[in-house]
Amino acid sequence: MPEGRFYILGLGPGDPELMTLKAARILGQVPVVAFFAKRGRVGHARTIVDGQLRKDAEELRLEYPFTTEVDVASPRYLAEMGVFYEACADKLREHLQEGRDVALLCEGDPFLYGSAMYLFDRLEGAEIVPGVSGMSGCWSRAGVPMVHGDDVLAVLPGTLDEETLTARLKLCDAAVLMKVGRNLPKICDALRAAGLFERAVYIERGTMADELVIKLADRGDGPAPYFSMVLVPGRQRAR
Amino acid sequence: MPEGRFYILGLGPGDPELMTLKAARILGQVPVVAFFAKRGRVGHARTIVDGQLRKDAEELRLEYPFTTEVDVASPRYLAEMGVFYEACADKLREHLQEGRDVALLCEGDPFLYGSAMYLFDRLEGAEIVPGVSGMSGCWSRAGVPMVHGDDVLAVLPGTLDEETLTARLKLCDAAVLMKVGRNLPKICDALRAAGLFERAVYIERGTMADELVIKLADRGDGPAPYFSMVLVPGRQRAR
Numbered sequence: 001m002p003e004g005r006f007y008i009l010g011l012g013p014g015d016p017e018l019m020t021l022k023a024a025r026i027l028g029q030v031p032v033v034a035f036f037a038k039r040g041r042v043g044h045a046r047t048i049v050d051g052q053l054r055k056d057a058e059e060l061r062l063e064y065p066f067t068t069e070v071d072v073a074s075p076r077y078l079a080e081m082g083v084f085y086e087a088c089a090d091k092l093r094e095h096l097q098e099g100r101d102v103a104l105l106c107e108g109d110p111f112l113y114g115s116a117m118y119l120f121d122r123l124e125g126a127e128i129v130p131g132v133s134g135m136s137g138c139w140s141r142a143g144v145p146m147v148h149g150d151d152v153l154a155v156l157p158g159t160l161d162e163e164t165l166t167a168r169l170k171l172c173d174a175a176v177l178m179k180v181g182r183n184l185p186k187i188c189d190a191l192r193a194a195g196l197f198e199r200a201v202y203i204e205r206g207t208m209a210d211e212l213v214i215k216l217a218d219r220g221d222g223p224a225p226y227f228s229m230v231l232v233p234g235r236q237r238a239r
Numbered sequence: 240m241p242e243g244r245f246y247i248l249g250l251g252p253g254d255p256e257l258m259t260l261k262a263a264r265i266l267g268q269v270p271v272v273a274f275f276a277k278r279g280r281v282g283h284a285r286t287i288v289d290g291q292l293r294k295d296a297e298e299l300r301l302e303y304p305f306t307t308e309v310d311v312a313s314p315r316y317l318a319e320m321g322v323f324y325e326a327c328a329d330k331l332r333e334h335l336q337e338g339r340d341v342a343l344l345c346e347g348d349p350f351l352y353g354s355a356m357y358l359f360d361r362l363e364g365a366e367i368v369p370g371v372s373g374m375s376g377c378w379s380r381a382g383v384p385m386v387h388g389d390d391v392l393a394v395l396p397g398t399l400d401e402e403t404l405t406a407r408l409k410l411c412d413a414a415v416l417m418k419v420g421r422n423l424p425k426i427c428d429a430l431r432a433a434g435l436f437e438r439a440v441y442i443e444r445g446t447m448a449d450e451l452v453i454k455l456a457d458r459g460d461g462p463a464p465y466f467s468m469v470l471v472p473g474r475q476r477a478r
């Protein structure tokens with residue numbers, strides 16, 4: 001029996017209409033869909049595909065063993081997440097070996113900080129379907145053209161330490177700060193040190209129903225939710 | 240009479256199936272589509288939407304006054320391109336003022352080095368529809384997960400000088416080199432100087448029919464076509 005096909009589907013930044021034609025076609029065909037979710041949540045990727053799945057599709061919910069209660073830098077985090085991803089890979093492999101196609105759902109674009117990469121590394125022959133990234137969704141909604149001409153764009157996780165963030169910010173024209181959440185006060189300090197604070201735009205739940213777009217200077221640096229991002233648009237070119 | 244709506248549509252990296260549901264819906268509705276094209280060419284964005292337009296759609300072909308024969312850094316280039324973009328904006332404004340919706344077609348994502356930004360700056364109230372970026376299309380096809388965890392991603396135009404490229408490459412974990420073309424020999428030298436040459440992957444016409452993916456070290460540094468990109472994947476995380 002031939003193996004099933006393994007698709008890793010980027011679903012875009014949140015608005016279901018920002019999914020690609022290809023992702024929508026595959027979602028309507030596959031008998032098995034898998035997705036990551038936090039304990040007690042539906043799972044963001046699963047939410048995006050509501051109404052797009054085959055009626056008889058089997059859903060594999062892959063629930064993270066923990067979210068923020070274990071530090072990502074601790075040996076326990078790495079070890080337990082490794083065990084978790086192995087178990088996820090085993091579940092998907094079982095379906096594939098029995099000839100069933102499986103689609104793993106991913107918000108945004110799979111190869112840009114996506115958990116899907118840990119299953120890509122463990123299962124052979126995945127077909128990656130790229131998606132509109134969260135950052136593209138956010139800068140489109142914010143109405144800030146990001147990079148022109150020779151501009152350099154840096155994509156920086158807010159989890160970096162302040163000194164590293166500041167140094168990287170000083171060497172780019174435009175920046176995207178991901179993984180904002182509780183790192184926002186540190187991000188604000190780094191932006192001030194790099195002289196970019198006044199230019200920065202804050203976006204929460206970009207492209208989704210309860211989206212918020214505001215100048216970072218007007219927001220202040222209180223804690224932010226997970227689906228938030230800070231954008232620093234590049235130099236404005238001579239017109 | 241109410242003004243028409245102005246859409247700037249990201250169409251993705253080249254494979255027409257990587258367009259979003261939203262872009263496809265708007266393409267099927269608008270009476271006017273506009274697109275940039277080089278002299279003697281159909282225009283890449285126009286090619287992507289073949290078969291998606293209204294049968295009676297009016298097409299506004301916006302032909303660049305020159306491509307590579309005038310240096311982008313020269314005063315003549317800036318002045319003449321400014322005149323060109325003003326004339327394009329006037330053509331679109333005429334339709335909008337007469338109540339017709341207009342969609343401006345863009346390959347990739349509009350706010351990531353797209354010419355559409357020059358019309359966004361000149362016309363009020365555009366709705367930006369983000370697209371799958373060329374780089375997402377390329378790294379998906381190359382099968383290289385780009386950034387995990389704390390990785391920093393730099394997006395670098397190959398038009399930068401070698402020293403700047405090298406310095407920026409030394410300060411990131413993953414990199415995308417855009418605007419490769421005749422800059423490839425310089426890009427190769429900068430990657431060697433930064434110790435990243437062996438990790439780099441070269442992609443030509445990513446997601447399109449005659450796509451080529453090859454390790455940069457196996458390709459050599461002869462001149463490359465416009466639709467080419469070099470990717471340096473980030474650190475591989477502990478699994």
